[in-house]
Amino acid sequence: EEDLDLLTTQTDAHPDIEEPAALPVLAVIGRPNVGKSTLVNRILGRREAVVQNIPGVTRDRVMHKAEWAGRDFQLVDTGGWEVDVAGLSKQVADQAEIAVDMADVVILVVDATVGATATDERVVELLRRKGKPVVIAANKVDSSKQEADSYSLWSLGLGEPFPISALHGRGTGDLLDAAVGQLPPSAGYSEHHNRTGLRRVALVGRPNVGKSSLLNALAGEERAVVHDMAGTTRDPVDEIVDLDGRLWEFIDTAGIRRRVHKTTGADYYASLRTQTALERAEVALVLVDASVSLTEQDVRVVQQVVDAGRALVIVNNKWDLVDEDRRYDLEREEELDLNQVEWAPRINLSAKTTWHVNRITKALNTALDGWETRISTGKLNSFLGKLTAANPHPVRSGKQPRILFGTQAATCPPRFVLFATGFLEPTYRRFIERRLREEFGFNGSPIQISVRVRE
Ligand code: GDP
Numbered sequence: 001e002e003d004l005d006l007l008t009t010q011t012d013a014h015p016d017i018e019e020p021a022a023l024p025v026l027a028v029i030g031r032p033n034v035g036k037s038t039l040v041n042r043i044l045g046r047r048e049a050v051v052q053n054i055p056g057v058t059r060d061r062v063m064h065k066a067e068w069a070g071r072d073f074q075l076v077d078t079g080g081w082e083v084d085v086a087g088l089s090k091q092v093a094d095q096a097e098i099a100v101d102m103a104d105v106v107i108l109v110v111d112a113t114v115g116a117t118a119t120d121e122r123v124v125e126l127l128r129r130k131g132k133p134v135v136i137a138a139n140k141v142d143s144s145k146q147e148a149d150s151y152s153l154w155s156l157g158l159g160e161p162f163p164i165s166a167l168h169g170r171g172t173g174d175l176l177d178a179a180v181g182q183l184p185p186s187a188g189y190s191e192h193h194n195r196t197g198l199r200r201v202a203l204v205g206r207p208n209v210g211k212s213s214l215l216n217a218l219a220g221e222e223r224a225v226v227h228d229m230a231g232t233t234r235d236p237v238d239e240i241v242d243l244d245g246r247l248w249e250f251i252d253t254a255g256i257r258r259r260v261h262k263t264t265g266a267d268y269y270a271s272l273r274t275q276t277a278l279e280r281a282e283v284a285l286v287l288v289d290a291s292v293s294l295t296e297q298d299v300r301v302v303q304q305v306v307d308a309g310r311a312l313v314i315v316n317n318k319w320d321l322v323d324e325d326r327r328y329d330l331e332r333e334e335e336l337d338l339n340q341v342e343w344a345p346r347i348n349l350s351a352k353t354t355w356h357v358n359r360i361t362k363a364l365n366t367a368l369d370g371w372e373t374r375i376s377t378g379k380l381n382s383f384l385g386k387l388t389a390a391n392p393h394p395v396r397s398g399k400q401p402r403i404l405f406g407t408q409a410a411t412c413p414p415r416f417v418l419f420a421t422g423f424l425e426p427t428y429r430r431f432i433e434r435r436l437r438e439e440f441g442f443n444g445s446p447i448q449i450s451v452r453v454r455e
């Protein structure tokens, strides 16, 4: 309880925790003891004296507002994130991953007196996979005599290592110039932008639910011909479709327009195809045949969308064949089998008669809005503070995990990281998710919640 009070006070008293969205994010990562905290404190201009004197506060801080050369940014400090000695390398990598996901630019701190270790290599691998800009800080180069220590870090393959002494400030200016110089003008969560700049929709569902019919109803039969690539007989893979005056890009429509033959492994390829389409799309329209019972395959497709982290709209097609009884049954079936996506907009329509096909645009927009929602850290923590005060985690074998702090690490889909004193039970996580949705919306979007435990 005490900590929660403190946290609330902290949120109110430190406006620098507000709104990471507005500012680009710089993360300082690296193994324990390489000097991350020392560097962070130096960047913050020794403000640690202020915060560290408040017991229990410093360690709960994740983001700090910082400034260098006239640029404001959020600084992610991974120094306080405890690691176990067992499985150290994996834990460092896990923590780094969260920080890197949050960050626009990363400073990887390496202890130059030790050189690159296996753990450092592991983090470098991760950084390469993520493709975020990285600046290497070769720390503990306290004098020019030691500068040669940093040369070996070229081997990490991430460019020139900056020899610094976080402790004495040597070289840190050049390092920051290099890092801050790569920050985007505003927070750069733009991984979903694409070449056309249009929203990308994946039209998915098991065979015969009406995907091809709906695509025709939306785009018209002729369009398939019009957009065909000049001089080839290939099907157009993606089609630009005009819905209510706005253009959308429908992904992998060739797979829809081409009749799928019933062959061995067809299901497997259908599911692979769905997967690939989802990877390229931002939002999925999942079609089900409302005139027959929901099948396992329908549920599997929906699950694929959630796992891919895409916005979701469920379309109950063939509504022209649905009578009162069937409608009742369908509601029960969806309550039971699609309960995990009760947040998804649903449209009952008929691709054949085009009844309610015009409702698709609004549902797509709703789902994409939810997918892109960002909650400021201040708002989130005041919400979490009230929620956990009124509904604490149940006590288990004498222990009661508490949530110390939360932050929205990403959008598209929204991802939250909660810092807690122990593992949170799945039911409690679901409870938090439900309340987050009640409070902030996220209609049509999966949301992800991960918990970082601090002893
Ligand atoms: P973290 O675990 O990565 O956050 O590392 P710390 O910032 O806590 O630093 C670990 C130890 O390295 C501390 O004893 C620091 O004083 C020391 N240290 C940090 N930076 C330097 C440096 O530039 N030179 C030297 N000689 N020691 C440093």
Ligand code: GDP
Pocket: 205, 206, 207, 208, 209, 210, 211, 212, 213, 214, 256, 317, 318, 319, 320, 321, 349, 350, 351, 352, 353
């Ligand atoms: P796909 O395999 O998902 O692309 O499904 P198709 O679009 O090829 O449709 C499969 C069958 O369902 C075809 O015979 C369509 O005419 C029929 N169908 C599609 N949509 C509707 C609808 O809204 N109502 C009715 N009654 N039949 C439909």
